[in-house]
Amino acid sequence: MTAIVILALVALFIGLRLYAVLGERTGHEQPILKPADPDARVEPRAAAVPTQPTSSLDPAGMAYLPTAGPGVRALLAADSSFDVARFLDGAKAAYRLVLESFWKGELDSIRPHVDAQILDTFTAAVEDRTAQGLKLDNRLVAIEQAVISEASLTKTVAEVTVRFEADIAAVTRDAEGAVVAGSMSDAVQTRDLWTFRRDLASRDPNWVLIETDEDE
Secondary structure, three states, rough: HHHHHHHHHHHHHOOOOOEEOOHHHHHHHHHHOOOOOHOOOOOOOOOOOOOOOOOOOOOOOOOOOHHHHHHHHHHHHHOOOHHHHHHHHHHHHHHHHHHHHHHHHOOOOHHEOOHHHHHHHHHHHHHHHHHOOOEOOOEEEEEEEEEEEEEEEOOOOEEEEEEEEEEEEEEEEOOOOEEEEEEEEEEEEEEEEEEEEOOOOOOOOOOOOEEEEEOO
């Protein structure tokens, strides 16, 4: 069972856990999925093809771990439109969209952007808490860091794993809206690993979320 499912089940008691490359389609980025609202838009950047991976502005000042370097370079060589910083910006937007959709139990908006198995897992967790008359009132306070921890290219299929460190405030409410667990005043730090996949030979520019796990 994925970490999101585990956390979704835990959320029934403590209310915790559970766009890729987003960006505007300027032709110089690979979107994971379109934003759900205007505030989530990533402004287009200059149409320059990077010769070296650029860094997303995270607290650690790095875009990927050294172990992911060979995979990132292979991806850059295979796809001249791929931009590391833009990918991470989009991955953070995807992280927020998927989390908020799961918390609300509104999965239709992410259906085209997640693997079928992942969607089934999310759906089962939503149905389980609904059957218990519980609702999540969670809030993603901040994404402290998003960094590529793994990257690979097998023929034309690219897979990129992003490690997220985020602060989440979580509350579980009953059918009447009463708080049964959690607190909106206390944010809990979470560490997740999300893996995205895209076939570079496909005309579809979107990345698909294929796996979630907890970074211990």
